[in-house]
Amino acid sequence: MLVPYSWLKEFVSVSLSPEELAERLTLTGLEVEGVFDAYEDLAQVVSVRVLAVSPHPHADKLTVCKVTDGAKNYQVVCGAKNVREGLKTAFAPQGVILFTGEKIAAKEIKGVLSEGMLCSPYEIGLSLDHSGILELPEDTPLGKPVTEILGLSEPVLEVALTPNRGDCLSIYGMAREVAAVCNASLKKPELPNLPLGEDIFSETSVTIEVPELCFRYAGRLIKNVQVKESPFEIQQRLWLCGLRPINNIVDITNYVLLEVGQPLHAFDFDLLEGKKIIVRLARAGEKILTLDGVERTLDTETMVIADAKRPVAIAGIMGGEETAVTEKTRNVFLESAWFNPSSIRLTSQRLRLSSESSYRFERGVDPEGVILGLERAAKQMADLAHGEVILGRIDEYPSPYAKREIRLSPKRIKLYLKVDLTDDEITRELEKVQVKVTKGVEDFICEPPSFRHDISLPEDLIEEIARLYGYDKLPSSIPVAEIAGKPPSxxxxxxxxxxxxxxxxxxxxxxxxxxxxxxxxxxxxxxxxxxxxxxxxxxxxxxxxxxxxxxxxxxxxxxxxxxxxxxxxxxxxxxxxxxxxxxxxxxxxxxxxxxxxxxxxxxxxxxxxxxxxxxxxxxxxxxxxxxxxxxxxxxxxxxxxxxxxxxxxxxxxxxxxxxxxxxxxxxxxxxxxxxxxxxxxxxxxxxxxxxxxxxxVSFDKRFRALPKFPATTRDLALILQDAIPAQELLSFAKELSLPHLEEVTIIDVYRGKPIPEGYKSLTLRFVYRAPDRTLTDEEVNKIQEKVTEKFLARFEAKLR
The missing domain is CATH 3.30.930.10 (Bira Bifunctional Protein; Domain 2)
Incomplete structure (x- = not known):
């Protein structure tokens, strides 16, 4: 997340430099990947003098200018009315990325090569004025970076947030963290005092069909708005945070999202069929053209915001093109909600669609911040778009936020941290992160704030105490563990x-x-x-x-x-x-x-x-x-x-x-x-x-001495049915438990003439050996004769 330092300081009084603050945050578990100047990309925009101005041969409203930075001359096609010979202004050569995100390249304009751009105050992030090019004082030296001449500087902290810290995905959320870490005073954003009443309920309604997916849905109706360009301060801050300005209504929703972390969406109220809002699951085959210009087919597991006839937004992710705010919009319905994080995450993955809103909903927004975001945005629409906020506010809250209580034992804190903290010190550290602490008989009864979804166990509270107390202050200790081996299973x-x-x-x-x-x-x-x-x-x-x-x-x-x-x-x-x-x-x-x-x-x-x-x-x-x-x-x-x-x-x-x-x-x-x-x-x-x-499996191994006496072999060739498996003969031989039999193997299998069809010739070799003497042929022949008889009878075989 990108955090402009000047915006951050509007909510928290901190005297540290951006670099010092980045180090402090990193040491307490919130990694700051870097601090950069938002104007550093403009370092190559330099001061130049206009040497000559001549009409463009193919365009009445354009001129061809010769400019110099004192070392090199350039040709630039310019459309500004205030360009004139001798004027000192700002020149962006090719390769420069302007404050608005536009990258300059050398190109032909109406057949004339332009090697760069003469910049307006808006294009270098100075003001909203883009009617003409910037005019610099006559004594300005040539070739000097305009950011130095005008003193343009805006430190921005780039913070890498872990998925469990969705509460820091806003400027105010970061300010809360800075106030806790630096023990600084925090200025809370004001809740505007907008009119309440019943008029809105005669104009529109909200129905939640899936309360298990949509925990809260609030809305305001603002009429007779004037859709136009946003004030420069809003546009500038959107650029600093990586967002593109669109118009004052959309910019206000994005501005409040960045400011307090509450995603919002503005519908063109006149384009809503039936003038009603229904939060439901999509029906099979329904489609929606989203704001990114892609038509998407929805499944029945996707939660949508619908009017009386069709989906008008994919809930928590992106609005639809058909009800988007344009310069023709006059009446706006403003949405602020709290959706089930798991539902938004799964839908985002299925559709391969992510947005600033879904990024926050997936990590969990503050359920008690829904109204704050809604009211601040509605107030700005009244002030900046000259809209009329209709009396009344819709606030459907089928699944109210339930406060959590966690019991924390001081003994457990000492066990984990090896530090003996007093009750006052424990209370003070936890109250820095807005945990409400009540001292019980033995334990602390702690109530985490609604925006801290990551605090649910006593260990979470101990971690907060540790990082705020200072990891560097905790004593080092080596874990003691008994090393006990055990035999393998x-x-x-x-x-x-x-x-x-x-x-x-x-x-x-x-x-x-x-x-x-x-x-x-x-x-x-x-x-x-x-x-x-x-x-x-x-x-x-x-x-x-x-x-x-x-x-x-x-x-x-x-x-x-x-x-x-x-x-x-x-x-x-x-x-x-x-x-x-x-x-x-x-x-x-x-x-x-x-x-x-x-x-x-x-x-x-x-x-x-x-x-x-x-x-x-x-x-x-x-x-x-x-x-x-x-x-x-x-x-x-x-x-x-x-x-x-x-x-x-x-x-x-x-x-x-x-x-x-x-x-x-x-x-x-x-x-x-x-x-x-x-x-x-x-x-x-x-x-x-x-x-x-x-x-x-048997691991027992039995060894016997090598035989001292020779073995005697006998072969038995049988003709038997082809369907009888050879394994069956070997198993039968083992079942006989013959004296002096050492081994039985199959040495030959034959099919073909003169063996009848459907039969086979199979030859077994019997190996006999006695451990104490040499067997005689008579002994072996007697055993083999009995074996032959039993094989012939058992398998209905014939001798070959």
Whole structure:
């Protein structure tokens, strides 16, 4: 916020220089980013003498002037009537930014080059006069900055306010802060004594349909105004604060906004249909042409100010073009309100529209300052626009401001600040910021002022005491804390192990946002009864791409893979360990579970001259998972064919089970899903319920000596139905609990002639070994014969 020093001093008696005041404010928590002179941009506007004046060849009202600054001559096209040979005046060369904000550039005017501008008093911020160019005394030296000659100077403080200090978004608000910080006297703005009565109620009315969004709405009717240019003092202060003057009515609303922090809006009363005001939500499809010249379509969550037929303003943000004040306006309805900050902030974000008013409403205006702003603006319209203030004032106040009481313990102050303050000192510091303090039996009963929305806790009051007392006066102390270590939890131990294992297996860890797009959920084609198909929607999403909480980690991995592929990094091997958010029946908050997911796509190994290029396939994925579970100590892991996930290919997907309990899935992404993502190469994914894996992980390691005696192997070649999974044979072999059996593996699978159609040949290799002797062939043959009989009977198989 820009704060002109001279305007500030109208409300507070402070003897500090602008630089000293900036330092004092910064030390008390209100950062001043800098102090600059509002006229510093005019340093290049210099005094010149007019050497010659000649008529413009193509324009009767213009002249072509030759001027000099004593070192260089310039040609300037000028339209001022008082320009004459020998006159000393102010010249702005190209590149200068005038007080009005106009940037000077060399340009042709009616075919004649003009290398700058001869300035009027208005253009250099001296007065309202812009009828002619500035006339300087004859003894003025040439080439000297006009700001030095005329002594033009206006220090302006640039203050960076935090979002919780909306009370300082005005000159008077800053003056309150300066008075508290500098212990200076404060001059309060006067409340004008305007006429009250009932006449206004016969002319217009105000209806609030959304009292939860509009807490207070007040209005005045001013008739027979004369819309014209504002006095120079008002225009000058608007320029100093970064606003552009428009006309006296609009300028008064902006001036009062800057002065006391209350946003206002003036409607052309004669253009209001039905001569009434309705505060309501917009209806579906309604549109409004706002003052910035943009037609906006409104949604049903947008609060508007409407007349009998249409919206005439977006509440708290910007007025409409159709009821704007122009030079034709004669009667004005003046609005002053207190809106719900959250509603204004959300609407501003949705419409991507911000204004000086919304900036203040979002941070909270003073509910008790609504009438002050309204009356001061109405009084100025009567004085400066010669308007007639109609008897009466509308003040709809459906949600009155409730005073707050905070109990503050002196013991807590001492505990936090390490300073023993007397009751009088505590009371004095708090009263500086207009907190009403009453001493109770043990505690202080404190009532913050209505404009301090940021004070709601005892700690807020202690902070006020600390900064006003002086942070530099507080004793320094080092916090004392007990350092006590604790062993890592099982989750921490297992997650660390998991990440190390997956990195060793060639995968890179990624961390994605917990927010995803609803489109990703529908992309997976989940059943409507699947909990993953019902993600929790965010109340205030950053964007549509992050509108719901993830119920699976797969969308984030797919988005990461897509980004890498589109950036010509097609070989992607990644994993993520993170939370998912599953809905719980009858509860608002979701269940948070840890999932582990991974994705493989692209080449299995980098390009090399001595390797054949190969892309990852399902068996790469299965091999990684097998190694992963083996190293984690998870036993009895089974890969059950046809995983059942709608976004995976049935023939290339499996369920992951431990002792019959599903812990996850793995498989190849369906082509139709890849098509939607514009991914041409095959993609393989897995997802594991990490909390179920935690229960199965074993950190116990058992070592045994290397075998002293040789092993004996037997192969069993079976012809069995093709539909029987190989895993089922391996599991059956383990269930038999055969003596001396060390290992069973599948070494061959064959389909084709002479094997009948619908059948396959599968060969298992049994490895036998005894720890204390060499097994004889007879011993092994007896065991193997029984194994063969049981396999033939169990699977209705034949020997090959």
């Amino acid at each position: 099982r989750y921490e131990k297992v997650s660390k192990k998991v990440k190390c294992l997956l990195r060793a297996l060639g995968l890179y860890e990624v961390i994605n946002y917990s927010f995803i797009s609803p489109q990703f959920v529908s992309l997976l084609g989940l059943d409507e009864n699947d909990l993953r198909a019902k993600p929790l929607a965010l109340a205030n999403p950053l964007s549509e791409e992050q509108a719901v909480m993830r119920t699976t980690l797969i969308p984030g991995l797919l988005q990461t893979a897509k980004t890498n592929i589109f950036r010509e990094r097609p070989d992607v091997k990644i994993f993520e360990l993170g939370r998912v958010f599953l809905p719980r029946k009858g509860e608002v908050l979701p269940e948070e579970r840890h999932y582990l997911s991974g994705l493989l796509t692209g080449r299995s190994v980098p390009i090399s001259s001595h390797r054949t290029e190969r892309h990852v396939d399902f068996f790469d994925l299965k091999g990684i998972l097998e190694s992963f579970f083996e190293n984690l100590g998870v036993k009895n892991i089974e890969f059950v064919p046809k995983g059942g996930e709608p976004f995976l290919l049935p023939a290339l997907s499996v369920l992951l089970e431990v002792k019959g309990q599903k812990i996850g899935f793995a498989g190849a992404l369906r082509p139709k899903v890849r098509d939607i993502l514009d991914i041409e190469q095959e993609v393989f994914v897995f997802e594991i319920d990490f909390e179920k894996v935690l229960e199965a």
